[in-house]
Amino acid sequence: MSALTIRNVKKSFGNTHILKGINLSIEAGRFLTLVGPSGCGKSTLLNIIAGLESPSSGEILIGDRNVNQLSPKDRDIAMVFQSYALYPNMNVRKNILFGLEIRKVPKAEQAAIVDRIARMLQIENLLDRKPAQLSGGQRQRVAMGRALARDPKLFLFDEPLSNLDAKLRVSMRAEIKQLHQRLKTTIVYVTHDQIEAMTLGDYIAVLNNGEVQQFGTPDAIYNDPANRFVADFIGSPPMNFIPCEVVGSSSQGFGVKMTHEGGDFVLEASGDLKPWLGKHVVLGIRPEQITHVVTSRLDERGVSGHACPVHLCEPTGPDTLVTTSINQTKVLARVRPDTAGTPGQSMDLMFDMNKAVFFDPTTGERLRFQLLKAA
Template structure:
């Protein structure tokens, strides 16, 4: 396997710049995921790495070699597409072996490679079937097998699971994870599904409007987002964004939220942890900020001793209760915001009831209201 280096890559279609000064370094054997909304440029970047789309400027290196202007065949990469792109007239064995045959690999070696990947992907009983006789998951395994048979320097996956149903997508995600752990391959993987990104990646690059907003491990991107876009895009349900005012309170700072449930207008105040960014907040007293709290930062008050969960106590009115089996999603109003809280499956709260919660402010984040950049 080989490292991949992308340096200051731009791509323009007419007057529209779709990639803006992209720089990435991917270590040999690393699993990098490009994630972002539709139209953010992730598939264009993937096509540029593959050589399917020439860059406007910048440099792409594979294994230390400049391949910026090499054809796809000269780059020694294998790509798995969203569409399976299997030859309908060929059986599974022939589909997997076709690329090897085009590279003039001897027949004995081709057969050995087909047998190896078929066993690896557990598709040996399917080798004599045509694609029309396979399920969606089996077709995707064949497409992966065709790429794996080649043993290239880098594998590129362009939304390979998006055509599968939810259950099969989870199963194939697990198979891809196992495959990477067994082979230690270098993989660049494009998806719009942030759950896929969190579960598969060594590192995640979050893209928007042709730029990489944040590059980091799943934990870094999830728990230390650089701005509100990254914070809201990663996580399901997404982070709650609550407008607050920062005020001085005793020995530290307090985030004041207007309690819309209280007819007297009494403010809801959440203390900011004294040990976090006290100096950085000094100049922001009186400023309107955005408090970011994830649904799992809340827990019912009576369960906190059982779960070793401490935090600031508050009461909310449940407006919507959504049981999911593994947990319960509760929607309640915090100030001007309809917030989502994730409670345990044994919770008995019903819509229209008031419920006492604890919120873990040690995991909260703060953003500027205008720039949406993180400040603490």
């Protein structure tokens, strides 16, 4: 049974359409991340699920119950906000207990719940402190603890880590993932950070301009993007987009023509591009698919090496990002640090076209084609 079902939900403020027909469904125990740029509608959707806002049309089902007409307190949800929303005059213990006291949970049960939550989140030594005496990460743990004390059907997280510094954000992200793995709770998590979306979610819904651009697993979103927006938004550094012409290949099938100041070469495609022969498309290829040459791989289908000019090298520690230019477009390659070339010179780069994708240059939609059989 689905823990959450969103059916054709729309939301408008006057003539401004914020959500344009959202359809999503997740099973109990799953972790769904809603990701997209600012203003895409993800927080509005979360507020509608929570009951803080009403949809203009459509349905929200939690379990098998339509909750459109229910107030937030009757939806059996718990929400963790970006701002923590802790009561400053109460210590940690009372912040966690507040919701239990409102629902008149027996005192003995309250104490057991606080002890369990405190051990789980490793905040036993903070129970008598007030929020002003806590760090940002500690406050976020308390906010999570208050939500966990409820044991609801659905947890809603609204960009809970955006106020934390980069290092703490990484550690808290791991804590949230481990917590979900232990408790198997159902979570809907809003973020604008695609790294959070990829690392946390069982499923990702990529939103833009009030519409779901793609819904799927992190692997599907990353390796099989539905359109150029998704391909560009997911991935750091983002996918390369190279305008190019489809040509016949020297062996079998088709390829795309690449040009730079050092000359021309053709990258073979893994599929039947005949409908676009002689036409222009956009090649989408991720930086890790353009890397230093590994000689043993050059015999693989779809893999080839070509000398390319080096314009810039950016060491990142485990690898180096090399900037080149192809078809008058900036292209990033990810190479091993000891293989990086020298700016102003050329270096051999290996292109792996097996996971490359193609887009319509006008609409940005993904071009689908039949894969060619191996020779």
